[in-house]
Amino acid sequence: MALLEVENLQTHFATADGVNRAVDGLTFSVEAGETVAIVGESGCGKSVTSMSILRLIPEPPGKIAGAIRFNGKDLLKLSEREMRAIRGNEISMIFQEPMTSLNPVLSIGQQIGEALRLHQGLSKSQAEARAVEMLKLVGIPAPEKRVKEYPHQLSGGMRQRVMIAIALACNPKLLIADEPTTALDVTIQAQILDLMRDLKHRVGAAIVLITHDLGVVAEVAERVIVMYAGRKVEEAPVNELFKNPKHPYTKGLLGAVPKLGSSLTGESTRLAEIPGLVPSLKKRIQGCVFASRCPQQTELCLEIAPALEEKAPRHQAACHYATKEAVPA
Numbered sequence: 634m635a636l637l638e639v640e641n642l643q644t645h646f647a648t649a650d651g652v653n654r655a656v657d658g659l660t661f662s663v664e665a666g667e668t669v670a671i672v673g674e675s676g677c678g679k680s681v682t683s684m685s686i687l688r689l690i691p692e693p694p695g696k697i698a699g700a701i702r703f704n705g706k707d708l709l710k711l712s713e714r715e716m717r718a719i720r721g722n723e724i725s726m727i728f729q730e731p732m733t734s735l736n737p738v739l740s741i742g743q744q745i746g747e748a749l750r751l752h753q754g755l756s757k758s759q760a761e762a763r764a765v766e767m768l769k770l771v772g773i774p775a776p777e778k779r780v781k782e783y784p785h786q787l788s789g790g791m792r793q794r795v796m797i798a799i800a801l802a803c804n805p806k807l808l809i810a811d812e813p814t815t816a817l818d819v820t821i822q823a824q825i826l827d828l829m830r831d832l833k834h835r836v837g838a839a840i841v842l843i844t845h846d847l848g849v850v851a852e853v854a855e856r857v858i859v860m861y862a863g864r865k866v867e868e869a870p871v872n873e874l875f876k877n878p879k880h881p882y883t884k885g886l887l888g889a890v891p892k893l894g895s896s897l898t899g900e901s902t903r904l905a906e907i908p909g910l911v912p913s914l915k916k917r918i919q920g921c922v923f924a925s926r927c928p929q930q931t932e933l934c935l936e937i938a939p940a941l942e943e944k945a946p947r948h949q950a951a952c953h954y955a956t957k958e959a960v961p962a
């Protein structure tokens with residue numbers, strides 16, 4: 634059994650002009666200790682997926698269906714109280730913008746300590762000692778002094794380190810990081826990435842990493858899920874995906890990524906621009922969701938949606954024309 638099993642997840646939003654199918658039948662899993670990246674253009678449902686896992690989608694207008702099993706337990710069936718015991722404890726999250734996620738009127742130490750006192754019943758002094766330890770772990774100098782400071786006294790990079798310290802304070806089994814480096818400048822991005830890789834080995838948490846940056850994916854992830862218009866169009870181990878992309882959308886995204894490892898040299902490796910627009914998620918599309926932008930589009934694509942199929946070992950793609958290699962039975 635995998636640590637996290639997302640099965641046929643559908644997160645839809647009721648809007649004035651129709652239902653927005655932000656996530657439409659997504660299935661994937663994450664093993665204990667594994668790092669899985671989710672990539673795709675803006676609006677394809679990455680953040681909605683992560684918010685769904687933590688059950689942070691406002692209902693209404695949102696509505697979640699399917700199953701999200703964590704250690705075999707379906708999170709969608711838990712009460713809000715049971716869910717609160719899991720959030721920030723067994724599953725924690727790092728958001729893109731550290732300033733808006735930190736509380737400006739609480740000290741750094743209080744914010745790290747909050748989760749520890751709530752979930753692990755530590756006393757005030759135990760929580761503060763642990764907060765200092767966590768600041769040390771994420772590489773903040775003079776942690777005894779910093780623990781008493783407030784968010785505005787820290788630089789952007791330091792605040793993101795504090796966010797990571799908060800997320801890891803309770804030793805979560807799963808960390809969801811939604812664009813954890815996007816708001817930072819490139820040098821700091823590289824430092825935070827280094828930190829995440831180092832922590833992955835030391836802390837052993839599984840990570841779901843959401844990012845636009847393929848350099849980050851190459852550096853940190855073991856497996857990659859490519860999303861388009863609320864669905865998974867391709868999934869493969871990271872080296873396989875970069876070497877042998879099978880979906881025309883993935884090939885398009887990879888177009889501007891000449892070499893692996895460039896994120897640590899400070900070069901930005903954003904997804905390539907693909908001509909055309911993502912289709913409206915409010916309309917049912919009969920054929921392939923990518924057909925309207927696909928250079929290989931045929932009549933078949935407009936009529937019949939391709940199923941997500943295993944095209945090579947551990948490598949799935951949803952394209953009628955993706956080449957299929959021998960998959961051992």
Ligand SMILES: Nc1ncnc2c1ncn2[C@@H]1O[C@H](COP(=O)(O)OP(=O)(O)OP(=O)(O)O)[C@@H](O)[C@H]1O
Nearest residue numbers: 646653655674675676677678679680681682694914
């Ligand atoms: N609370 C909400 N109410 C209505 N629609 C929403 C809500 N939250 C998200 N959506 C819609 O869900 C779709 C997916 O959004 P999501 O934020 O998951 O995209 P994303 O892949 O994270 O994009 P980005 O890369 O820009 O962060 C979008 O069409 C968005 O407008």
Ligand SMILES: [Mg+2]
Nearest residue numbers: 679680681811
């Ligand atoms: Mg997002």
